Amino acid sequence: MTTDAREQGRLAFANNHAMSSCQYPVGSDLRAEWMAGWQAAQNAAPKGLGASHPGLMADAHRASSLDRPQAHES
Numbered sequence: 001m002t003t004d005a006r007e008q009g010r011l012a013f014a015n016n017h018a019m020s021s022c023q024y025p026v027g028s029d030l031r032a033e034w035m036a037g038w039q040a041a042q043n044a045a046p047k048g049l050g051a052s053h054p055g056l057m058a059d060a061h062r063a064s065s066l067d068r069p070q071a072h073e074s
Contacts, residue, residue, distance in 0.1 A: 005030040009037025013045070 005024065012021060012034075019038050024031035 005033035006037035006040075009034040009039075010041040011037075013038045013041035 009022070012019075019035065022031055022034045022038070024034055
């Protein structure tokens with residue numbers, strides 16, 4: 001059974017796969033559809049879902065700190 005890219009994105013979110021897990025090539029229509037499905041599922045999820053989807057929160061944290069220098073502990 002095949003599913004369309006948008007449905008694959010929805011399923012990815014539902015199964016705690018980060019948005020960065022999309023396998024479609026950057027700039028492709030299929031990637032845009034997959035991303036739209038993932039975001040639609042995220043928007044439809046109950047608030048506070050991050051607590052039950054720790055991988056999503058970790059992915060968001062990494063994305064927000066990409067341009068920051070790493071702090072080194074002594």
